[in-house]
Amino acid sequence: MEKTKQDSDFKHIGKKLLSWYKINARDLPFRQTKDPYKIWICEIVFQQTRIAQGLGHYNNFITRFPDVKTLAEAEENEVLLSWKGLGYYSRAINVHKAAQQIMNDYHGIFPDEYEEILKLKGVGKYTAAAVSSICFNGKIPAVDGNFYRVLSRLFADDFDISNSRAFNYFSQLAHLILPENVGDFNQAMMDLGSEICKPKNPLCGECPLNQDCLAFSLEKISEFPVKTKKVKAEDLELKYYFVHRNGQFLIQQRKDDFIWKKLFEFPPVISDDLNPFIKSVKTVNHKLTHKNLSIEIFNVEVDSEEIWNNFIYENKYIVTDVDGSHERSFPKPLENYIQSYDTAYRIL
DNA sequence: AATGCGGGGAT
DNA sequence: ATCCCAGCATT
Known part of the structure; x- marks a missing residue:
């Protein structure tokens, strides 16, 4: 000075x-x-x-x-x-x-x-x-x-x-x-x-x-003020699988090492035996300050009770319904899909 | 010292 | 589209 x-x-x-x-x-x-x-x-x-x-x-x-x-x-x-x-x-x-x-x-x-x-x-x-x-x-x-x-x-x-x-x-x-x-x-x-x-x-x-x-x-x-460094947003592609049956769907909790620390989300990957149940896919764009997100959301409607039961009993996902999902914090771009099961299904 | 981290409102 | 907001932790 x-x-x-x-x-x-x-x-x-x-x-x-x-x-x-x-x-x-x-x-x-x-x-x-x-x-x-x-x-x-x-x-x-x-x-x-x-x-x-x-x-x-x-x-x-x-x-x-x-x-x-x-x-x-x-x-x-x-x-x-x-x-x-x-x-x-x-x-x-x-x-x-x-x-x-x-x-x-x-x-x-x-x-x-x-x-x-x-x-x-x-x-x-x-x-x-x-x-x-x-x-x-x-x-x-x-x-x-x-x-x-x-x-x-x-x-x-x-x-x-x-x-x-x-x-x-x-x-x-x-x-x-x-x-x-x-x-x-x-x-x-x-x-x-x-x-x-x-x-x-x-x-x-x-x-x-x-x-x-x-x-x-x-x-x-x-x-004034003088500010030289500009924030640059990079592109990031995400995939989520909305795996559901009879009003229930699968979620998991994120780690604390990236965006949306410890928030809940749909599975980002699924096992191959669920591929036949993919009914549709929709891409959502969402802008964050540091990321331009392109999110592919797969609608996976599991028609087989046997496969659904096998799947949910084996793995690490949380099975929830609409009410349960409202008790968890979700990233903003996923909110539409959990507000109600019917709404989510219609969006997809 | 530099970088990553959300979401929304104003311009 | 761009900027920036009652910043902080991590590297």
């Missing part, structure tokens, strides 16, 4: 932001509490997730798992079920493990120090800073994508936000404007970044910091 920035006083910016936040804070369900459990859960849910998308999941999660103990004692599959459709499923696995960490290592009391919070599974520097500042008066900026965008514009700083050192770099910048109330400041930066200092078409005319914003005064808002 240049010397001029270090030597100047930008503290009035943080204070202005707090004044704006007092009036313009979004009314969100986790804004009326300092319960570290709820703040922690909301931070995990909203990682890489927009408020509108995750709000229902957050509310359902808190209702089903109202405290650390309830979460720690729950089955992993039930936690995964509550995460259904939200994406980045390692978050659900880690949040469950972290709850058990809190029970075992902290006697069920949420740790109140940044360094301890950081030890929880799935909690990184951002989340630890957020929980610490919001719940325990910690003084650490919770640097996220909003910080990158707001600070890069405020200082017309072209530091590449896709650089690995961006987190440390923008943490330093944040300290230049950091006020006393860091918890409110962190949340204010999120609201400003979401409502005013948006990625596209920011509402600079309404921004409480527009008189302090260098990019705005230079009319170069659109040039």
